[in-house]
Amino acid sequence: MCGNEALSEAAIIAGLDAYFGYPITPQNEITAYMSRRMPEQGKVFVQSESELAAINMVFGASATGKRSMTTSSSPGISLMQEGISYLAGAELPAVVVNVMRGGPGLGNISPSQGDYFQATRGGGHGDYKTIVIAPSSVQELADSMSRAFDLADIYRMTVLILADGILGQMMEPVVLDKKPKPPLPAKDWALTGAKQRPQNIVRSLWLKDGALEKLNYKLQEKYRQVQKNETRCEQYMVDDADIVIVAYGIVARIAISAVNKARQEGIKAGLIRPITLWPFPTEQIDKASEELRIFLVVEMSCGQMVDDVKLAIAGKSPVVFHGRPGGGVPSVDEILEKIRQLTVRNSV
Amino acid sequence: MKTVFKRTPSLKDTQTHYCPGCGHGLAHRLLAEAIDELGIHDRTIGIAPVGCAVLAYDYLDVDMIEVAHGRAPAVATGMKRTNPDKIIFSYQGDGDLAAIGTAEIIHAAHRAEQITVIFINNAVFGMTGGQMAPTTLLGQVTTTTPQGRQSNGQGFPLQISELLAILPGAIYVERCSVYNPAQISNTKKAIKHAFELQMNGAKGLSLVEVLSPCPTYWHMSPARSMEWIEKEMTKVFPLGKLKDIA
Numbered sequence: 001m002c003g004n005e006a007l008s009e010a011a012i013i014a015g016l017d018a019y020f021g022y023p024i025t026p027q028n029e030i031t032a033y034m035s036r037r038m039p040e041q042g043k044v045f046v047q048s049e050s051e052l053a054a055i056n057m058v059f060g061a062s063a064t065g066k067r068s069m070t071t072s073s074s075p076g077i078s079l080m081q082e083g084i085s086y087l088a089g090a091e092l093p094a095v096v097v098n099v100m101r102g103g104p105g106l107g108n109i110s111p112s113q114g115d116y117f118q119a120t121r122g123g124g125h126g127d128y129k130t131i132v133i134a135p136s137s138v139q140e141l142a143d144s145m146s147r148a149f150d151l152a153d154i155y156r157m158t159v160l161i162l163a164d165g166i167l168g169q170m171m172e173p174v175v176l177d178k179k180p181k182p183p184l185p186a187k188d189w190a191l192t193g194a195k196q197r198p199q200n201i202v203r204s205l206w207l208k209d210g211a212l213e214k215l216n217y218k219l220q221e222k223y224r225q226v227q228k229n230e231t232r233c234e235q236y237m238v239d240d241a242d243i244v245i246v247a248y249g250i251v252a253r254i255a256i257s258a259v260n261k262a263r264q265e266g267i268k269a270g271l272i273r274p275i276t277l278w279p280f281p282t283e284q285i286d287k288a289s290e291e292l293r294i295f296l297v298v299e300m301s302c303g304q305m306v307d308d309v310k311l312a313i314a315g316k317s318p319v320v321f322h323g324r325p326g327g328g329v330p331s332v333d334e335i336l337e338k339i340r341q342l343t344v345r346n347s348v
Numbered sequence: 349m350k351t352v353f354k355r356t357p358s359l360k361d362t363q364t365h366y367c368p369g370c371g372h373g374l375a376h377r378l379l380a381e382a383i384d385e386l387g388i389h390d391r392t393i394g395i396a397p398v399g400c401a402v403l404a405y406d407y408l409d410v411d412m413i414e415v416a417h418g419r420a421p422a423v424a425t426g427m428k429r430t431n432p433d434k435i436i437f438s439y440q441g442d443g444d445l446a447a448i449g450t451a452e453i454i455h456a457a458h459r460a461e462q463i464t465v466i467f468i469n470n471a472v473f474g475m476t477g478g479q480m481a482p483t484t485l486l487g488q489v490t491t492t493t494p495q496g497r498q499s500n501g502q503g504f505p506l507q508i509s510e511l512l513a514i515l516p517g518a519i520y521v522e523r524c525s526v527y528n529p530a531q532i533s534n535t536k537k538a539i540k541h542a543f544e545l546q547m548n549g550a551k552g553l554s555l556v557e558v559l560s561p562c563p564t565y566w567h568m569s570p571a572r573s574m575e576w577i578e579k580e581m582t583k584v585f586p587l588g589k590l591k592d593i594a
């Protein structure tokens with residue numbers, strides 16, 4: 001199965017009630033898959049007139065307590081930002097998948113990680129966050145879906161799966177399992193018709209003096225809980241490493257090969273792979289930087305996550321960036337060469 | 349003493365923030381009465397727009413959501429598709445429906461979504477301070493048409509209900525008003541009919557346009573506003589059924 005199909009089936013297994021989407025490359029396998037599978041399951045599939053409409057359909061379905069999602073690629077995700085901000089304000093759960101492509105503008109359909117800032121800083125207007133999960137294999141992409149729906153329901157917020165064109169198109173064997181659900185909070189806020197209970201209202205407008213400030217503090221408290229409980233990252237051979245690569249998604253896969261090759265050459269290299277980009281594994285990186293070592297951040301962009309790495313390290317260790325924007329993919333040899341240069345220079 | 353008029357339960361017992369003589373209060377009452385008379389209070393979900401009626405949920409006592417400007421028909425789609433047993437309505441002004449939300453309303457009708465739209469046309473943006481709406485009449489002075497609306501450069505009044513009525517997915521489109529008691533009772537009849545279609549599972553979108561006064565930004569008295577609807581607005585926006593498959 002390709003990544004796009006695997007994530008679709010995993011979402012259905014996770015109890016997806018409705019899928020809304022608009023075609024855009026490189027994620028069209030998802031809309032095609034959903035258009036076939038959702039009706040088979042007696043579930044809802046709608047091809048919307050735009051990404052703007054798709055995210056608002058999610059908004060509507062989610063407000064009634066249903067599990068819904070949309071998927072798109074970079075330019076389409078830009079259009080969805082209005083809706084994602086409203087979802088944050090209204091505290092509605094939602095799952096959005098961004099199979100990133102090169103930008104800015106129409107860019108191209110090659111893989112990219114250029115939407116890191118947009119994803120991890122909220123993306124739309126206002127003070128808010130979305131949980132951002134960045135899988136690095138098709139299996140992990142599939143596994144992320146049920147976790148994404150659970151997190152969305154638990155925290156009543158948008159969970160963004162940040163993938164890229166390679167992951168979406170890549171074919172890998174994958175095991176799809178129905179996982180036991182954690183106990184989820186009852187959706188007593190959902191709009192189901194005011195039958196023998198007072199009216200429910202879903203809103204993001206707060207005009208009364210101080211009301212919006214209060215909502216924002218409440219959101220921030222929720223975000224602190226997410227940071228405390230839901231930060232995930234993977235560490236590979238970091239303990240004795242002189243050079244630590246920080247990379248996420250498909251780039252981390254490439255970087256692991258470079259780390260292994262470097263080790264064969266006697267260079268002590270390691271890897272930290274943030275799995276959640278927000279919340280960012282600041283503590284883990286901070287801890288790794290207590291010993292003086294070089295941090296090499298590799299991204300398919302001109303340097304976005306590198307800012308978060310620098311913030312985590314706060315000057316304790318040197319941070320070097322290597323990136324390829326606009327559809328360029330860093331190769332194993334390219335990263336290895338960078339590792340060599342940095343470690344040679346360091347030992348001189 | 350015999351009670352000849354009482355507040356219907358789906359309308360809250362509270363003061364609205366609307367200006368004196370505004371049509372929204374009247375439209376809310378008709379909507380609430382229709383909901384109660386049809387006995388659908390328990391399964392109705394309403395969508396409030398961005399505009400003067402953004403706080404409609406403070407006055408209407410049914411489950412409600414407030415959504416981004418113009419997006420109500422998309423939100424309604426998400427709700428109705430996942431809850432076919434619920435009665436879904438959006439309440440939208442002319443800026444919301446005929447300007448920023450044109451794509452959403454056209455495509456909801458185009459897909460024959462089984463939702464009901466209450467479209468309040470008062471020919472002006474109220475909430476933001478009286479700017480030109482797509483439905484502003486030619487010559488009408490607004491804060492963004494200080495010389496009066498000119499077709500050359502500002503376009504003609506947009507008859508969006510006529511546009512929608514030609515779509516096969518729109519099954520009922522009627523333009524009503526509230527400028528006299530007969531029109532008021534006809535508006536309520538239209539709203540009820542639109543809901544009944546949805547209750548009966550009729551395959552498509554029903555829309556009731558209501559020509560409604562905005563005395564504040566028409567710079568007229570409430571009484572004069574009603575006259576203006578009857579004499580001027582209905583010339584450009586003729587009342588009547590544009591389509592009814594029932």
Ligand code: SF4
Binds near residue numbers: 474561562
């Ligand atoms: S500005 Fe116009 S539409 Fe808005 S509340 Fe006042 S009269 Fe009504």
